[in-house]
Every structure is written in C-alpha cells, then in structure tokens.
C-alpha cells in the first residue's frame with residue numbers, strides 16, 4: 022500500500038533521506054519519536070542562546086558576559102520545562118554539571134570564530150518556505166546577516182564535528198538549500214553561506230552562484246521524485262553506514278544484526 026507523502030522537504034529531511042531511506046521513513050513518514058539525547062539537547066540550548074544573543078542584544082554589547090546571562094536563562098527555562106530531566110544523565114549531578122559546562126563552552130566558541138559585535142543580524146530563526154511544482158520547500162535559517170556592501174549572508178550553526186570532504190559537500194548542499202529559499206522567498210540570493218562548527222571553532226564558507234542554485238533546485242526535485250517513488254512502493258531500505266552508531270532507531274531497525282558493517286544493505290535511493 023502506498024504511504025502518505027511528507028508535506029514538505031527541508032534540508033534535514035533531504036540529508037536524512039540521502040543517508041538512510043529507512044531512517045527517513047521512521048522519522049518523517051511514521052513520525053516515530055526520537056528520544057532526547059545529550060548531543061541533540063546541547064545543540065538546541067546553544068542555538069537558543071546564540072539566537073537570543075544576536076536578536077536581543079545590540080551590536081557593541083555582545084560580549085561573553087551578555088551571552089552567559091542569556092545562557093543561564095536558557096538553562097533555567099529548559100530545567101523548568103522538564104527538558105533536561107528527559108536525559109538519562111539527569112540523576113548524576115556531576116554529569117549534568119559537565120554537560121552544562123560543555124554546552125556553555127560550545128556557545129563561547131562562537132566568539133572564537135567571529136566577532137559578534139561586527140555582525141548586523143537582520144533575522145534569526147527565520148522560517149522560509151515556497152512551493153515548486155507541488156512540492157513545499159521549507160527551512161529555518163539560524164541567522165541572516167546584512168553585509169557592509171548591502172549583500173546578505175546565511176549562517177547555520179553546527180554542533181557536531183567538522184565533516185570529511187564527502188560529507189562536507191552534503192552539508193554545504195543543505196546550506197545551498199537555504200540560499201535557494203532566500204532567492205525564491207526574499208528575492209535575493211545571498212553573497213555567501215557559512216556553516217559555523219562551534220565545537221571545533223571553524224567556519225566553512227561557500228558562495229552561491231546561479232549555477233549552484235539551479236543545481237540545488239534540480240537535486241531537490243530529484244530527491245522528491247525518489248521520495249514519491251519510495252512512498253508509492255513502500256520501499257525505504259536501511260542503509261548501513263558508520264552513522265548507524267548514532268542512529269536513535271537502531272534498536273528497531275531490521276538491519277540491526279549487521280550494524281558495524283559499512284556496506285549498504287540495499288541500493289541507494291537515488
């Protein structure tokens with residue numbers, strides 16, 4: 022029986038589909054909840070803090086003290102909302118304090134990569150979406166900056182490791198997706214898109230061109246066709262890779278017995 026199509030595509034959905042069709046089915050089609058983990062929550066808290074730093078604090082006042090104040094508020098709110106107690110490390114005070122410190126250090130790394138007081142942020146957590154051939158493309162831009170020459174830059178924070186060369190292409194593909202959204206929704210193509218890897222204090226910058234935007238649109242349409250085909254045939258295959266070690270669905274994945282192998286279980290979806 023054909024499966025229900027997802028209502029939209031976003032950079033993270035595209036990445037998930039590329040990495041493993043079965044994981045895409047579980048998260049996007051079946052909507053199997055993903056348990057909160059330390060890494061995901063660390064990323065969320067760091068994003069919230071930086072979002073507020075650039076949105077609420079005016080240029081010139083964005084120092085570590087201001088960031089720490091916001092971080093402490095974000096932490097308290099997360100505690101009050103019960104987010105932190107969903108972690109299995111919750112009952113261990115030492116582990117939680119280490120987690121709190123490492124999350125703050127992640128935020129602080131932004132000051133190593135860039136000078137927040139030199140940034141004119143015109144939007145944070147900006148939701149953009151447009152429809153193309155019946156497909157809704159949607160994405161949330163972490164930060165949109167206005168450059169001195171009037172051009173704009175898209176910034177996306179990353180809390181994982183800097184990717185290898187092959188993965189870097191995929192990650193930049195995600196940011197090109199944001200550039201495409203800017204062009205379609207705001208009517209302007211960003212001069213640059215940057216991924217800020219907080220953990221390793223590194224920025225990877227790419228400059229979109231009409232060709233890369235066109236290629237991104239074509240690739241996204243191709244992925245959508247592959248998703249439609251997989252839904253029509255209920256054919257989302259597990260794709261075993263080293264990413265399985267971090268997959269929250271590994272306990273319910275039919276490929277589980279061969280975890281650890283780097284061979285694909287089935288043909289690529291594209």
Ligand code: SF4
Pocket residue numbers: 041042043044259260261262264265268269270271274275276277
């Ligand atoms: S464990 Fe691996 S193969 Fe299975 S769903 Fe997760 S990423 Fe895909």
